[in-house]
Structure formats: structure tokens, C-alpha cells
Amino acid sequence: MEGLGNEGLGYLGAGIAAGLAVLGAGLGIGNIAGSAAEGTARNPEATADIRTTMIIAAALIEGVALFGEVIAVLLVLK
Numbered sequence: 001m002e003g004l005g006n007e008g009l010g011y012l013g014a015g016i017a018a019g020l021a022v023l024g025a026g027l028g029i030g031n032i033a034g035s036a037a038e039g040t041a042r043n044p045e046a047t048a049d050i051r052t053t054m055i056i057a058a059a060l061i062e063g064v065a066l067f068g069e070v071i072a073v074l075l076v077l078k
């Protein structure tokens with residue numbers, strides 16, 4: 001990696017960090033959605049409660065992913 005200077009490595013690191021943050025969020029939200037669908041199938045009367053819990057959990061996961069993206073941008077700006 002002789003042609004890639006410190007700046008290039010910073011961009012590479014930020015890209016990897018952003019990708020991992022999005023990957024983790026996608027896996028987490030997919031897991032939540034699958035569990036919610038299974039819970040709704042088992043107990044249709046609890047659909048509203050399951051939906052509310054799912055939305056709150058998905059928002060928390062997205063918040064963590066957003067922090068990961070912000071850190072990646074800060075790595076590039078440094």
C-alpha cells in the first residue's frame with residue numbers, strides 16, 4: 001500500500017466503520033422483525049404491543065448505527 005497515504009487509509013477506515021455500523025443495524029432490525037412476526041403469529045391479540053416494542057427497539061438500533069456513522073465521518077475529518 002505504498003501509494004495509499006495516511007489520508008487514504010483514513011478514508012478506508014471510515015468506509016469500513018460505516019459499513020460495519022450499517023451491517024450491524026441491518027442484522028439487528030432483521031432479527032427484531034423476524035421475532036415480531038413470529039410473536040404475532042403465535043399470539044395475534046398482542047400485535048399492538050409487539051409492534052410498539054419492535055418500533056422502539058428498531059429506533060434504538062438505528063441510533064447506535066447513526067453514532068457509528070458520525071464517528072466514521074469524524075475519522076475522515078480528523
